[in-house]
Amino acid sequence: MVVKGNNYKDGKPIQVVIKDGKIDNILEAKSHEDDEIIIAPGFIDNQVNGYNGTNFMGNELTVKKVKKTVADFWQQGITTLFPTFITSEHSQLIENLKIFVEAQKNSLINASVPGFHLEGPYISPVDGYRGAHPIEHVRLPNWSEFQQYIEAANNKIIQITLAPEVEGAIPFIKKCVESGIVVALGHHNGTAEDIKKATDAGAILSTHLGNGCARNIDRAYNPLWAQLAEDRLKAQLICDGFHLEPEQVKTFYKTKGKDNIILTSDIVHIAGLPPGIYEFFGEKIEMTSEGMVVNPKTKTFAGAGLPLLVGIRNVMKFTNCSLAEAVNMVTVNYTKLFPLSDRGKLLEGKRADLVLFKIKDDKIEIHKTIVNGKVVYLKEN
Secondary structure, eight states: OEEEEEETTTOOEEEEEEETTEEEEEEEOSOOSOTTOEEEEOEEEEEEOEETTEETTSTTOOHHHHHHHHHHHHTTTEEEEEEEEESOOHHHHHHHHHHHHHHTTSHHHHHHOOOEEEEOSSSOOSTTTSTTSOGGGOOOOOHHHHHHHHHHTTTOEEEEEEOTTSTTHHHHHHHHHHTTOEEEEOSOOOOHHHHHHHHHHTOOEETTTTOSSOSSOOSSSSHHHHHHHOTTOEEEEEOSSSSSOHHHHHHHHHHHOGGGEEEEOOBOTTTTSOSEEEEETTEEEEEOTTSOEEOTTTOOBOSBOSOHHHHHHHHHHHHOOOHHHHHHTTTHHHHTTSSOTTSSSOOTTSBOOEEEEEEETTEEEEEEEEETTEEEEEOOO
């Protein structure tokens, strides 16, 4: 297979030769049929909670729904995703992890889902920092319990988000790191000392920095400054235009630098559905016409309703970074954090996970998505 377009890094025409699921050659091209097509590595998203009505933490999850939802993400140019399981009842977590493992028996699903992200249950129980996570299921780190999740996930838990200040967090972080699991700090009110201890223990990422945090915080003593100041922590940002103000994104970008930021959608199951009121863990949540997901009673976020494509364009607008730098935040930068060395780069020998897109009316328009050398989405003319 040969695909043609402009290299996302420099805009020069190229043709990519795909053989046996890998990028065999990248050749210069004088021209091609459509000079607006851009070729980039397939996008990666490490925090997806569901989509188009499928809730990864719901009690109605099935293998069939998993396959459909992964295909929905392919239409958004996402070739690698980490299904995210938030704070929930123990048996529900076990059951839904097992459903995904069953779905991974399909080779293309397995190729797109290398592992899972547990966001909780070991987070702060404090209102504001807890976010939309149900208080009744928040609990202290428990290695014996966590091993049951590892087993249910077929040893494919790739990331865990937790609060560094809760009892038992630091030794738990050390055990996770020893087990090859990426530890991120999120939904917490850790002090500078807590954050230092956590990074000393091996934590390397801040989950949705600037969110999972109380609205009213001390101007000096809060969990944001210490995470921004800690060079060992890379930053994950939600750039949907709601979760962070442009000034915040710009400041985080200047502080962490373009190579130390990854973008995520934090997309939830009602994304893709019409605006309206829906239910989420017994609470009412609203999808607004603008794509914001909020709890109408508390006016707090309950995940996100816009795809990662919006975040890529927004980070360019908010920071004036280039398209190449923005795309790297959903490709190359991920490979620095996670065991994804086979993908995420437009290089010969890498797995042929590619996305072909145009930028139309200030939006990214996906035209073709390729996973492991196979076309999984092709835009209809």
